[in-house]
Amino acid sequence: AQSVTQxxxxxxxxxxxxxxxxxxxxxxxxxYLFWYVxxxxxxxxxxxxxxxxxxxxxxxxxxxxxxxxSQTSFHLRKPSVxxxxxxxxxxxxxxxxGGNKLTFGTxxxxxxxx
Amino acid sequence: xxxxxxxxxxxxxxRGQQVTLSCSPIxxxxxxxxxxxxxxxxxxxxxxxxxxxxxxxxxxxxxxxxRQFSNSRSEMNVSTLELGDSALYLCASSLDEGQAYExxxxxxxxxxxx
Numbered sequence: 001a002q003s004v005t006q007x008x009x010x011x012x013x014x015x016x017x018x019x020x021x022x023x024x025x026x027x028x029x030x031x032y033l034f035w036y037v038x039x040x041x042x043x044x045x046x047x048x049x050x051x052x053x054x055x056x057x058x059x060x061x062x063x064x065x066x067x068x069x070s071q072t073s074f075h076l077r078k079p080s081v082x083x084x085x086x087x088x089x090x091x092x093x094x095x096x097x098g099g100n101k102l103t104f105g106t107x108x109x110x111x112x113x114x
Numbered sequence: 115x116x117x118x119x120x121x122x123x124x125x126x127x128x129r130g131q132q133v134t135l136s137c138s139p140i141x142x143x144x145x146x147x148x149x150x151x152x153x154x155x156x157x158x159x160x161x162x163x164x165x166x167x168x169x170x171x172x173x174x175x176x177x178x179x180x181r182q183f184s185n186s187r188s189e190m191n192v193s194t195l196e197l198g199d200s201a202l203y204l205c206a207s208s209l210d211e212g213q214a215y216e217x218x219x220x221x222x223x224x225x226x227x228x
Contacts, residue, residue, distance in 0.1 A: 034216070043118075043204055043219035090157065100147050100208050100217055101170040104157035 002027040002093050006105035014113055015083055021076040021108045023065075023091030033074040034092045034102070035065055044090065050074065086112045115141055118207050118220035126226045132193040135223045139186050139207030145169075146188040147217060148180060151202040160203075163188055164210065192225075200227045 007022045025031065032051050036044040048059040055067040065076045074091060091105040119138045127133050139146050147170075148160040159172040163182035180190040186207075192199055202224050206217035 036219075043221045044206075046216050046218065049216050092157075100145050100162050100164075100206070100210065101159050101172070102147070102149075102157075102206075102217065103159070104149075106156050 002031065002095060002103050004091050004093050004103055004105035006091055006108050008108050009106065010109045010111065012111045012113060013081055016080045018079050019077065019081050019085075019110065021089050021091075021110065023074045023076065023105060025072050025074065025091075025093045027072075027093060027095060029095050031093045031095055033065075033067060034094075035063070035074070035076050036090045036092060036104075038088045038090065038107075040087075047076075047089070081110070081112050083112050083114065085110060118205055118218055120203075120205050120220040120223050122223060123221065124224045124226075126228060127195050128228055129195055129197060131195050132191060133195060133225060134189055134191045135203055135205075135225070137188045137190075137205030137207075137220060139188070139205075140209075140218055143207035143209050143218075144186055145208040145210040145217075146182055146186060147206045147208070148188070148190050149204045149206065150174075151204060151222070152200070157204075160190065195227045197227050199225065201225060 003026050005024045013019045034049045035047040037047050048057045050067040058064045063078045088107045090107045092102040121136045145164045147162040151157045162170040166182045177193045182188045202222045204222045206219045208217045
């Protein structure tokens with residue numbers, strides 16, 4: 001069975017500072033990896049995904065994540081955060097060919113301070 | 115295109131009652147998945163429907179059921195409500211063709227059981 005571990009439940013950071021949100025997964029088969037963001041009282045928004053190909057994936061708002069198969073990690077990074085990035089971030093995995101069942105991590109609350 | 119819509123947005127029910135939640139996927143999407151989000155258990159997969167058939171199922175009791183209609187709209191039903199069923203129920207739709215495995219989430223239905 002697949003599982004996802006987000007090592008940090010909360011990450012405080014000052015505006016314009018870099019940030020890394022950590023995600024590790026375990027699975028016995030090939031996987032697809034995702035990062036979702038959730039703002040208060042809203043649903044989940046897809047931030048970026050790794051399906052295959054280049055191990056470095058980027059979003060339109062400056063986030064990037066790198067798939068590392070040997071370390072079974074998919075950490076999320078941003079070189080300079082903005083106050084509007086304050087939200088909860090979820091890492092998720094689905095097994096290749098397994099339909100659309102997502103297994104989520106417990107989430108990381110990113111709080112950007114002035 | 116309109117996004118995933120869920121109705122109702124908020125619901126208050128009493129223990130022992132049953133409830134039906136509705137989800138309309140993005141136009142053209144054939145896969146609909148349901149997730150339960152609680153502070154204690156996080157995001158958990160309930161089930162997925164594709165072309166009116168249940169394709170995947172999570173580890174929830176039989177009180178939780180769902181169905182999908184020919185227009186891809188989906189409903190989930192919870193019978194004999196318990197206090198622990200209080201949660202945000204999220205619906206997600208996916209195109210599910212080729213490599214389009216990303217899921218798009220609705221705003222959720224907040225269910226409170228008293």
